[in-house]
Amino acid sequence: MEDELEPSLRPRTQIQGRILLLTICAAGIGGTFQFGYNLSIINAPTSHIQEFTNETWQARTGEPLPDHLILLMWSLIVSLYPLGGLFGALLAGPLAITLGRKKSLLVNNIFVVLAAILFGFSRKAGSFEMIMLGRLLVGVSAGVSMNIQPMYLGESAPKELRGAVAMSSAIFTALGIVMGQVVGLRELLGDPQAWPLLLASCLVPGVLQLASLPLVPESPRYLLIDCGDTEACLAALRRLRGSGDLARELEELEEERAACQGCRARRPWELFQHRALRRQVTSLVVLGSAMELCGNDLMYAYASSVFQKAGVPEAKVQYATIGTGSCELLMAIVSSSFPWTLYLAVACIFASILSFGIGPAGVTGILATELFDQMARPAACMVCGALMWIMLFLVSLGFPFIMEALSHFLYVPFLGVCVCGAIYTGLFLPETKGKTLQEISEELHRLNFPRRAQGPTWRSPEVIQSTEL
Numbered sequence: 001m002e003d004e005l006e007p008s009l010r011p012r013t014q015i016q017g018r019i020l021l022l023t024i025c026a027a028g029i030g031g032t033f034q035f036g037y038n039l040s041i042i043n044a045p046t047s048h049i050q051e052f053t054n055e056t057w058q059a060r061t062g063e064p065l066p067d068h069l070i071l072l073m074w075s076l077i078v079s080l081y082p083l084g085g086l087f088g089a090l091l092a093g094p095l096a097i098t099l100g101r102k103k104s105l106l107v108n109n110i111f112v113v114l115a116a117i118l119f120g121f122s123r124k125a126g127s128f129e130m131i132m133l134g135r136l137l138v139g140v141s142a143g144v145s146m147n148i149q150p151m152y153l154g155e156s157a158p159k160e161l162r163g164a165v166a167m168s169s170a171i172f173t174a175l176g177i178v179m180g181q182v183v184g185l186r187e188l189l190g191d192p193q194a195w196p197l198l199l200a201s202c203l204v205p206g207v208l209q210l211a212s213l214p215l216v217p218e219s220p221r222y223l224l225i226d227c228g229d230t231e232a233c234l235a236a237l238r239r240l241r242g243s244g245d246l247a248r249e250l251e252e253l254e255e256e257r258a259a260c261q262g263c264r265a266r267r268p269w270e271l272f273q274h275r276a277l278r279r280q281v282t283s284l285v286v287l288g289s290a291m292e293l294c295g296n297d298l299m300y301a302y303a304s305s306v307f308q309k310a311g312v313p314e315a316k317v318q319y320a321t322i323g324t325g326s327c328e329l330l331m332a333i334v335s336s337s338f339p340w341t342l343y344l345a346v347a348c349i350f351a352s353i354l355s356f357g358i359g360p361a362g363v364t365g366i367l368a369t370e371l372f373d374q375m376a377r378p379a380a381c382m383v384c385g386a387l388m389w390i391m392l393f394l395v396s397l398g399f400p401f402i403m404e405a406l407s408h409f410l411y412v413p414f415l416g417v418c419v420c421g422a423i424y425t426g427l428f429l430p431e432t433k434g435k436t437l438q439e440i441s442e443e444l445h446r447l448n449f450p451r452r453a454q455g456p457t458w459r460s461p462e463v464i465q466s467t468e469l
Contacts, residue, residue: 019239023156023216024165028172030109030209031149035085035142036176038202042078042135044184045195050074052195053128071400077132079396084136086389088143093382095144097226101152101219104144105209111141112206119199131199138202147385155219156240176205224250225257268379268386276449280380283429288384290421292391294414 053073057065065073088111095104118134150169157165184190189198217236224233233253237246271281403410 019216020157020161020165022212023240024153024168026209026212026216027105027149027152028168029205029212030105030112031145031172032169033172033176033179034112034138034202034205035146036173036178037180037205038081038135038138038142038176040177040180041184041198041202042081043181044190045198046074048192048195049077049128049131052123056126056128059126071404073128075397075400077128077135079393080132080135081139081142082389082392082396084139084141085143085146086139086386086393087136088140088145089147089382089385089389090143091140092144092147092385096148096151096222100222100226101148101155102213102216103218104148105152106213108141108144108148109206109210111137111144112202115141116200116203116206119202120196122199123196134199143385143389147381152219155221156217156236158241221253224253228257268383271379271383279428281383283424284380284384285387286424287421287429288387289391290417290424292388293395293417294421 050070050073054065054070057063092104095107099107115134115137118130118137122128122130122134146169150166153165153168182188183201184198189195189201217239218232220233220236220240223229223236230250234246234250237249241249271277402413406412
């Protein structure tokens with residue numbers, strides 16, 4: 001009997017799989033893909049934008065900019081991206097509540113369009129300020145999408161695929177990094193005259209999302225719990241799941257909606273006031289900061305300068321730069337024809353990025369999910385996102401000056417951060433593998449109150465609206 005039913009069920013399953021795949025791709029191409037793309041694309045036109053800044057200043061004042069001010073202007077152009085990301089992370093919550101997940105991702109492309117216009121006409125207008133404003137706007141777009149995209153996909157995916165779907169955000173980030181490096185090749189848009197088009201090419205992923213995202217449904221959970229629209233929720237579930245076993249999932253959502261009534265999520269500042277969350281908040285702050293202060297993400301923006309310092313011939317720097325992104329995407333070291341001393345320097349950078357992709361990049365992002373219950377999880381996600389953007393801004397602003405001051409020893413401070421992060425992880429972070437959220441919460445309760453032989457009976461976390469913030 002099962003053999004007779006299987007052929008008839010197969011086409012329906014394939015259709016639902018295609019819709020879920022389209023949902024993942026439509027959200028990712030204008031989401032974390034844009035984050036990785038704009039993080040790496042600024043590296044290729046480094047010297048061209050610096051020359052343009054100097055020429056523009058000289059045309060206005062009649063005098064060239066001193067070298068240290070050119071360096072400062074360049075570091076500002078790079079670091080305005082994470083500053084915009086911070087604003088976007090704070091804007092994501094209100095947008096997700098007011099417009100919904102899908103509409104928020106669509107409206108978010110307004111920032112991309114404005115940024116592309118500023119980039120495209122910056123040289124003709126003779127304004128490096130337009131580049132700065134454009135970087136700020138694409139940062140806002142990245143901050144919004146990096147918070148809303150995982151929320152949208154997590155609420156749209158079936159529970160048995162939720163973990164795999166959540167990992168797609170990291171895959172699109174790495175893919176965006178590699179594509180930004182490839183498009184920046186001199187054979188493509190890395191030509192000295194083409195850098196405005198290179199920066200403005202962020203418009204392409206935005207247009208792809210605007211064309212594809214309207215074809216997929218809104219988050220069923222948002223439609224039912226936030227909007228109270230049962231019919232729309234059921235229609236979205238039918239498109240995502242088909243007609244099988246919808247009653248059970250809809251019943252679970254109804255129970256969750258009933259449990260949400262009268263509950264309130266913790267505010268971000270409340271996390272720091274409760275002793276019961278002390279170990280969780282400390283872990284989030286220490287490891288979230290270490291993730292950016294280890295210097296890995298800076299490599300994508302400053303790779304050309306670092307490789308030139310290492311002695312790589314200028315003509316081959318762009319190809320070595322692509323290797324940094326390929327490590328995170330393909331988890332493999334790219335072969336090279338440089339002399340062995342130069343190859344060793346490049347291989348060390350590749351190995352550093354490889355280890356970052358295996359460890360911090362994959363683990364730190366889910367700390368808020370595993371260490372905090374549902375009462376505190378939304379606030380924890382906001383704190384983690386804001387913290388990482390702030391740290392990325394600070395380290396992006398200071399990296400060129402660290403490189404000038406320390407030269408070949410520029411990664412020594414980052415080595416110290418990595419060692420401290422590893423020590424803290426080994427001594428204070430509890431193991432979460434193979435444990436339920438209830439078991440993790442019980443262990444964290446014991447760690448936060450070690451002197452209590454018998455603490456109060458632990459109760460499972462209450463279910464709340466994840467968008468109340």
